Amino acid sequence: MRTKTALRMVSFAISACAGILNPACQAAAEEVLKARLAQNLAPISALAIVAKANGLFGKQGLDISVSNFTSGKQCLDTVMGGGADIATTAEAPVTAAAMAQQPIAFVAGMEYSDLKTMTAAAAAIRTKADLRGKRIGFTAGTGSEVYTSALLKAAGLTAKDVTLVNLRPQEMLPALAAGSIDAFDTWEPHLANAKKALGEGAVLLDTKGLYSETFNIVVTRPYLEANPAIVSKFLAALIEAEGWMKSHPDEAIDIVAAASGMKRDELAPIWSDYVYRVRLDDKLLETLKTHAAWRLETGNHPPGAGMPDFSKVIVAAPLKALDPARVTLSANP
Template structure:
């Protein structure tokens, strides 16, 4: 009798376990279908930290994304990869967005990933007569034209009561600037970190550095073409969720990030940690981005750098739905 009772209890327990397991399966969200995503990113720039961290720490994978990161040395080149169909999205500062919009390209900003006012500037050579900002007059200056380094140089020269025609600008890729200065092909270069820091270190006491902190705030963004936002809205939201989590990691863990990023791995740990408080990682679509884009567009029009002479309506270049589904409070664009 007792044996039969134990058998009944065992059967009831088994049925209960099966029932609990079934209920648990019903409550679990369905597994995300794996989607491929190709990101063109300037992995040499600290602003790409969220992209690198999301890939290496599994935030993309947790969102069901199989991500390939194509490395480039500038946002301008990254955006061109999207235009050519080699990538789905790109990381890029504000200047290339302006030129794309003025050329009529249907580029859409998905989110701002990073801001900093301390990573642009100018490095010159003392033995070439560069000792003060005013001494840049008449000098040959290496710069990647059509980028934030170009904008920074122009604004910096204006503060010295100079114009672009008062110097000779020589166009180089970002990774070529330091070598051009070392070879003596130019007297100074204008660009961003980590290229500036590496150049200062290589030149040693011969280097003279001028900060671009007051000339330019780097606003680093994730962008795609309009067609991609229309065809893949769910993928965009999943990518933004992963980048949101990765941005928090980048903000809180500079010591761990130091060795993870190509942009910082070659620098001294103390140097990286000292610079970190001036970096802001976090996803947003802020009204200030529109104002910055308009400011950069006026610069492009004034200097006849773009084919168009008309100010774009940059609200047309904002894709708000993606971030609104991830961090609605971070979308402050007036629309």
Template sequence: MRKSIIASIILFLIIVFVLLGLYLFVYSSRPKTVRLGYLRADLHQLAVYVAIEKKWFEEEGIKLSVSQFINGNEEMDAFMAGALDIGYLGTAPASVKRINAGAPITLVAGVNVEGSAIVVRKNQGISSLLDLKGKTVAVPGFGNVQHFLLLMALEKAGLTEKDVAITRIPFSDMEDALRAGEIDAFIVWEPWASAAVEHGVGDILITSDKIWRQHPCCVVAVDNGFLRENKEIVKKIIEIHIKATHYISNPQNHDEIVKIASKYCNLPGQVIEEAMKHITYVSSLNVDGIKTYVSKLVEYGYIEEEKVPEDLKGFMETFVSTEFLKGS
């Protein structure tokens, strides 16, 4: 009797270890394709849409397997699960999960600055940030860029997050929720602010450049293990990214760019054109801006203070790498 109990415990432990070993073996043996993530229908990330459409990755011999996410928080989960090699996402979720949970990523390029907006329901008398007091405001994720910008905007108006009801709704449901009167306002990335205006559902209360001028927004993040082992591939991808960013900024390509954006966001060209006015595409990294994110996120209580490295400058050097941007 006793023997069989001991035997079954040992057997159980063996099974546990074998399964864990198998799991780690399967997931750590990386496939040859580069696993790239980006946010669905986020006009900020136009550079990656352009590069994919123009087949620039194939031209460089890079085979991609692409995953789409509805917010940066979930994309960071994929990084933590070891399911992504490289990804386009917001600075805030990248910083939050890098510090709070130790997600092994490095930021290697910028994607855009500015480009979000707070949209309010029509005819509700919300004409200033102060009017948001007591209202329900939707964010696409907690601790992401838009939530962060909302907190900053509230702070500017002398309010805190306790003064408004913050609810988390997928970006794609926000306009419906606003139309139905479920929420009074939302903050979202373009083109979804301009789309709500175009559809007659809401008005833009404030664009994010008025909350924080030239604020960093989306970045390119790379898994640290992938970066160590595949520097050449990362270098190529960032070159493509820079090329795409330049391509977007060239007025000669305007019509083609609008067409690609229109396809990826599933919106008419005129909405895209309006939305693009709120976004600046840059591939450089604003290290001081990222530092501001970190310190503000601590202040707002979304990064655990005890987890912030004392040597913030030293930490930034491990978190942000500008080596692939040199010469651009």
């Protein structure tokens, strides 16, 4: 009797793992696909951070190793150099790569938010016009540079009216604290870190709505062609993370704050500044075209470059196969 009972239990377990009673067990038994993610470790990468923390990549049969950086440019450069497979990156590195005719595939946007300007209280910068004659930190080759250009234009200034200082995001706070610069233009968590470190010595300039930076998922075209299943499963995990974050905002803030080195009470007040959605839409396309036009206007592009053909950059098929409603491009890129 015990032998028959044991056999029935084994048979039950085999049936379950064959997908008859438990499809998830079958998925777990499939071959695990490995990929390397180059990630900007900041709230703008929250979907990827949560997907990793909550095991959503593993649920899709993926083993994702993560290398963290402080800018999307570094992430995309790492992918183009062969050090990673998937990049979280903004539009600035994307347009630079497209103009250099690098074989990139823009497979989804996942976030957008406003860049901001932190100023030294001692610099007495109350309005955009007060930036005249000031030293402003920015990061070349990123959305920070485009935002800085838009900020000066909105203030009625040109680059000749200020001193621009090219810094990595993590160098900005020390420079502001030392008095080497009067303000800096960047993204979180570097703004919150400055406020935390300097208190009333750091003042945020009101530039809301001036420039929204997108954050996106980019791979190389050869990688996409060779690994369509990995890209599809990666996007599926981000979509699940998006839904979970909407249902569990408090837990999401905890996860992202811990991962990015921010205090929860610093991230929570600005959490609504981030719009998290996996999509390909006209806003993304327009941002890419606007950024490319800025490069052409300012000469910040490779010799002989023109407006990129974004139909050769944006690849909608993987996301459209997962959820057609998330692809709302009104025309061909």
